[in-house]
Amino acid sequence: MQIRVEGNRARMPGLVNVHSHSFQRLIRARTEHRSPAREDSFWTWRNAMYRVANLLTPEDIYHVARMAFLEMLLAGITTVGEFHYLHNAPDGSRYDDPNLLALRVAQAAEDVGIRIVLLRTAYARAGWNLPANPLQARFITSTAEAFIADTEALRRSLPTVQIGVAPHSVRALPLEYIREIVLYARASGMPVHMHAAEQPAEIEACISEHEARPIELLARHGILDHSFTAVHAIHITSEEVGMLAAAHAGVCACPTTERNLGDGPVPADRLLDAGVPVCFGSDSNAQIDLLEDARALEYHLRMEKLRRAILRPGSLLSGLTHAGQQSLGLAEQPNDYAILDLNDASLAGSDAGSLATAILFSANRTAVRDVFVNGRQVIESGRHFAQDEIVREFRRLCSRIG
């Protein structure tokens, strides 16, 4: 990451947020109370998230996406990879345009002025040998053929937007479905993103179904390659690290979400040592602060090993920009950047040798003053051009869904 200083300002490349579920911004702070049973976990959180997902109209999805994207821009993020899995009406029926909801999210990105890559998600089942879960009805596309047809339709609707293919997880799809859509993506030059090895229960289920761990399964069936990004990749063996490296695949870490959901630390030291690039995502949007994600990745490892300075700062900075673009199938974007105030209290006093680590380890959002996407200024002096209206509509939505 190239940071250029002029006077009291530093120009930093726009940050690349590789993995977001924008609608989850709605449950921010609404799942943090301890339940009486004290059995709070990723899985109880997921139920709360599903409940909200099923309340949303297409317009609601537009408004919450705008809110999340606005906050990303305020945090110096200029590109978002939206891992989009809301496709159907709440009862599971298809909309007249099966991409209606994806198009509302793309419209939100355009209106807010953030660069988007739409990672169109395939989801077919609750899990191996599990009955259908009605709370997942909005996500379901039953066959690979239908998924491919819908994705092709989306590409026609959004000719200037990068589209990616996102098999949700080894849990949510049969292996053959994954293979088909990955071959389709590969033939079309689209990036492939997939949740993998986030929670121990997912590993166990995968072993039961396939007699293999998730990354192992994907490697064995030729699904990993340079266009593949494994999101999370937390509970992985050294052999699986080697498989990702051998395939030139990447990993997306989402540390502020992973700590919120109690997922565990991404073994970024082993991954980076093996040559696997690690990029970042704000995922659940419990917080939107990609610099905090980068420092939390390093800090999770320090807390695990009780040592300091585990990863190279340069790897973290590259993960915030270059590795993110690579994961999303984008070129470098020299006209996407943020201007930081070197007099901000969080950065003041850094010099040429420490500015990059100061941004990485200490910068607060108050330091982000101006943000440009494709040369267009979208944030000026810490404010977005449509901030008041976006916040007002979002608050109205929150009041309605309670």
Next chain:
Amino acid sequence: MQIRVEGNRARMPGLVNVHSHSFQRLIRARTEHRSPAREDSFWTWRNAMYRVANLLTPEDIYHVARMAFLEMLLAGITTVGEFHYLHNAPDGSRYDDPNLLALRVAQAAEDVGIRIVLLRTAYARAGWNLPANPLQARFITSTAEAFIADTEALRRSLPTVQIGVAPHSVRALPLEYIREIVLYARASGMPVHMHAAEQPAEIEACISEHEARPIELLARHGILDHSFTAVHAIHITSEEVGMLAAAHAGVCACPTTERNLGDGPVPADRLLDAGVPVCFGSDSNAQIDLLEDARALEYHLRMEKLRRAILRPGSLLSGLTHAGQQSLGLAEQPNDYAILDLNDASLAGSDAGSLATAILFSANRTAVRDVFVNGRQVIESGRHFAQDEIVREFRRLCSRIG
């Protein structure tokens, strides 16, 4: 913590930062590069910190303290407990006024407008059976008698400032010295703060010297009571948790520093379950964001247990305010408060049921608009009345010491 909403504004009690070493703001971001030997630890960090500590003139100490206190106010912190251990000239000689440096820190607090409790630190040795470390010469007060005389002099110099007694650690003081100054503090009604059980090496050294772990040793010798705060208390047994509880002692967690230094997680679940209050400190000031400290405490436990919602949000909020005042020997301060903008992107959409958890888990500093200390407004619309001058002098200091 009582949060009052009026329109688009919320009034939050000022946050209480119980444990700070303000001068360490100078090494922010300057110790995060990985060393070629990859042996970075608390102890290599400490050497870097010592080197800077020995460069500072009394005026430098004033300027860096102002910078740290300014950032605290911007983050909604209205009280700081400054654990002050720089007493002597760099060669170890006493200044004409042995409290010269403490008085510069107190002056910085007064000029910036933050409430300060000066925790005057006693430091006598590098460790048991260790030769003197010349890099610690500024910290040393050889005898308990001299420490008490100096502390009495400071109390006369600062009649309106709360003073506390801070035996640095079981490593840095012989047991008898600790006992003497704690009895002195108790007789004078002063709070007692002490680093304890931050690093495994400290536990091992304590067992070698005393055949007891640090908290165990302090309990056995009657040093723990309701006025005692153990800073860190990370590597402690269940028996030691019980000893802190039985003595009605408290713990100060410093999670953004503890993660930076690779110390490990404070077992706040066990402490709070046993009735030990847990408050917060920004400690090394690598970041100054006490809300991030509170959420990091919870998140460290989630990452350790791979579960969610470990602590009650109410305990964390109380730790940010009431428990901090209790630890510092202060009454509640109803005229210390911060005004938050409920339209800030980090908080927008929270309602009566989620506002407290939104502040705790998601608020960014941009939400802190106005801050009042003892009824006096020190931050207005996110700016401090002397911000430009404080930052300018601090940057000048940084340029000089390099």
